[in-house]
Amino acid sequence: MKNISNLKEFACTPDRFQGGHRLCPGCAHGMIVREVVNATEDDLVISTATGCLEVCSAIYPYTSWDVSWLHIGFENAAAGISGAEAMYKALSRKNRLYNEDRNVKFVAFGGDGGTYDIGFQSLSGATERGHDFLYVCLDNEGYMNTGGQRSSSTPIGAHTTTSPRGRVSYGEKNRKKDLTMIMAAHGCPYVATAVPGSKHWKDLAAKAAKAISTAGPTFINALSPCTTEWKFKPEDTVEIADLAVETCMFPLYEIEDGHKLTITYRPKQKLPVEEYLSRQGRFSHLFKPENSWVLEEIQKEVDRYWEYLLRREEAGV
Amino acid sequence: MATPKEMMSTWDNIQFGAVLPSFEDPEKKIRSKFNSYNYEVADWRVEKPVFNRNLCIDCDFCWVSCPDSCFIVEEVVNKRGKKQAKIVGINYNLCKGCGVCVDVCPTPIKSLLMFPEFVETQEALNKWPTKDNK
Ligand SMILES: Cc1ncc(C[n+]2csc(CCOP(=O)(O)OP(=O)(O)O)c2C)c(N)n1
Ligand code: SF4
Ligand code: SF4
Ligand code: SF4
Ligand SMILES: [Mg+2]
Numbered sequence: 001m002k003n004i005s006n007l008k009e010f011a012c013t014p015d016r017f018q019g020g021h022r023l024c025p026g027c028a029h030g031m032i033v034r035e036v037v038n039a040t041e042d043d044l045v046i047s048t049a050t051g052c053l054e055v056c057s058a059i060y061p062y063t064s065w066d067v068s069w070l071h072i073g074f075e076n077a078a079a080g081i082s083g084a085e086a087m088y089k090a091l092s093r094k095n096r097l098y099n100e101d102r103n104v105k106f107v108a109f110g111g112d113g114g115t116y117d118i119g120f121q122s123l124s125g126a127t128e129r130g131h132d133f134l135y136v137c138l139d140n141e142g143y144m145n146t147g148g149q150r151s152s153s154t155p156i157g158a159h160t161t162t163s164p165r166g167r168v169s170y171g172e173k174n175r176k177k178d179l180t181m182i183m184a185a186h187g188c189p190y191v192a193t194a195v196p197g198s199k200h201w202k203d204l205a206a207k208a209a210k211a212i213s214t215a216g217p218t219f220i221n222a223l224s225p226c227t228t229e230w231k232f233k234p235e236d237t238v239e240i241a242d243l244a245v246e247t248c249m250f251p252l253y254e255i256e257d258g259h260k261l262t263i264t265y266r267p268k269q270k271l272p273v274e275e276y277l278s279r280q281g282r283f284s285h286l287f288k289p290e291n292s293w294v295l296e297e298i299q300k301e302v303d304r305y306w307e308y309l310l311r312r313e314e315a316g317v
Numbered sequence: 318m319a320t321p322k323e324m325m326s327t328w329d330n331i332q333f334g335a336v337l338p339s340f341e342d343p344e345k346k347i348r349s350k351f352n353s354y355n356y357e358v359a360d361w362r363v364e365k366p367v368f369n370r371n372l373c374i375d376c377d378f379c380w381v382s383c384p385d386s387c388f389i390v391e392e393v394v395n396k397r398g399k400k401q402a403k404i405v406g407i408n409y410n411l412c413k414g415c416g417v418c419v420d421v422c423p424t425p426i427k428s429l430l431m432f433p434e435f436v437e438t439q440e441a442l443n444k445w446p447t448k449d450n451k
Contacts, residue, residue: 030384
């Protein structure tokens with residue numbers, strides 16, 4: 001496992017995910033992927049589900065990936081990576097000299113659409129079968145590559161093209177699916193949440209290094225602020241991610257062996273959700289007087305969930 | 318049988334079960350000509366970040382936050398004999414001008430600032446704010 005202790009040393013890593021891709025300026029996908037692939041020195045085999053990341057990082061004749069990379073469908077990043085992993089296992093069994101140093105690791109990337117929704121069957125299956133891989137969900141809370149439709153990750157109140165705000169609508173009405181907990185319930189040896197950026201860089205890089213070196217299926221849900229569809233200025237990406245953590249809208253924690261929960265960052269003082277929501281155009285309608293009850297509901301739910309995490313950590317069960 | 322890395326000699330000669338190593342030539346750290354590193358997105362920019370080496374404290378916040386792998390790093394050895402990164406510049410072929418690096422730069426007077434694309438780097442450095450007018 002790569003020792004990730006200080007940024008000055010980490011920054012000596014030659015990038016394995018290169019620039020020149022066509023993700024929007026300020027897109028968090030690029031930040032997250034760089035950190036994950038730079039968090040290990042092992043050889044990597046990666047599959048990427050269709051979505052902004054896949055489409056923008058492999059435009060003919062170029063590739064942004066300095067690793068073995070598999071272009072796969074929208075729904076089967078986990079199926080693809082489990083097939084590759086099974087092949088390596090089979091080849092190693094047949095021939096002891098093949099892959100003797102055992103330094104090939106398997107990682108899948110998918111958007112929230114490709115993970116929470118359409119790819120969930122393949123992810124759940126690969127996890128249940130116990131393949132040795134890390135799955136990273138780039139959670140931008142919507143189907144952004146096709147113009148910003150809602151997904152089961154879209155939070156309450158968010159405007160998307162298929163949960164539009166209007167005279168009678170306050171945007172998305174269903175609560176965000178709690179996928180990280182669902183993955184923990186599979187009994188994964190390691191699951192975690194993470195955000196990109198300089199404040200929590202070590203949290204993400206250390207989680208990625210730990211997940212990659214852990215045997216068996218592991219999962220990281222990384223919040224990926226989307227400047228284009230969340231409607232904020234590109235330079236604010238890192239600030240928005242930090243606010244998601246400080247307001248506890250997206251708490252940072254990890255769960256080992258399906259049950260042992262550790263909160264990896266505690267805000268000194270939990271900020272009101274408005275600090276996060278008011279910075280994004282997709283929530284601007286919530287600040288009209290008739291929607292103030294939605295803000296209250298969001299705050300209540302965030303408080304309840306944070307309390308649940310604290311108590312669960314304390315209980316250690 | 319060779320290890321996965323050894324099985325991948327050249328692009329058009331990949332053996333079953335090979336794994337692509339980082340860099341086409343890992344020894345010399347040379348990237349494939351099909352790596353997007355060799356593509357240019359400079360024309361996406363209206364403003365560009367300018368880097369002021371004199372103010373930089375090498376915290377590397379910009380390096381870790383840049384979505385486009387733009388920061389050019391030189392590996393140096395510090396007083397305690399440990400390797401560390403020194404930021405030496407920005408790859409303007411890859412920079413899209415998002416401004417994230419400027420936003421995260423923590424020095425009291427920023428070591429990175431956005432300037433209109435047409436402003437020459439030296440001109441930008443001459444205009445840099447000082448303590449009194451930041
Ligand atoms: C089976 C299938 N249905 C629909 C599509 C069209 N499609 C491509 S990307 C995408 C949305 C991806 O959303 P998400 O997984 O959240 O990734 P993001 O682009 O937001 O990063 C859709 C619907 C497809 N490629 N395949
Ligand atoms: S639409 Fe959003 S997720 Fe997709 S590339 Fe642009 S900023 Fe990134
Ligand atoms: S402006 Fe954006 S793309 Fe350019 S160097 Fe800064 S963070 Fe990277
Ligand atoms: S963020 Fe600013 S101070 Fe830190 S390394 Fe980059 S330019 Fe230097
Ligand atoms: Mg998405």
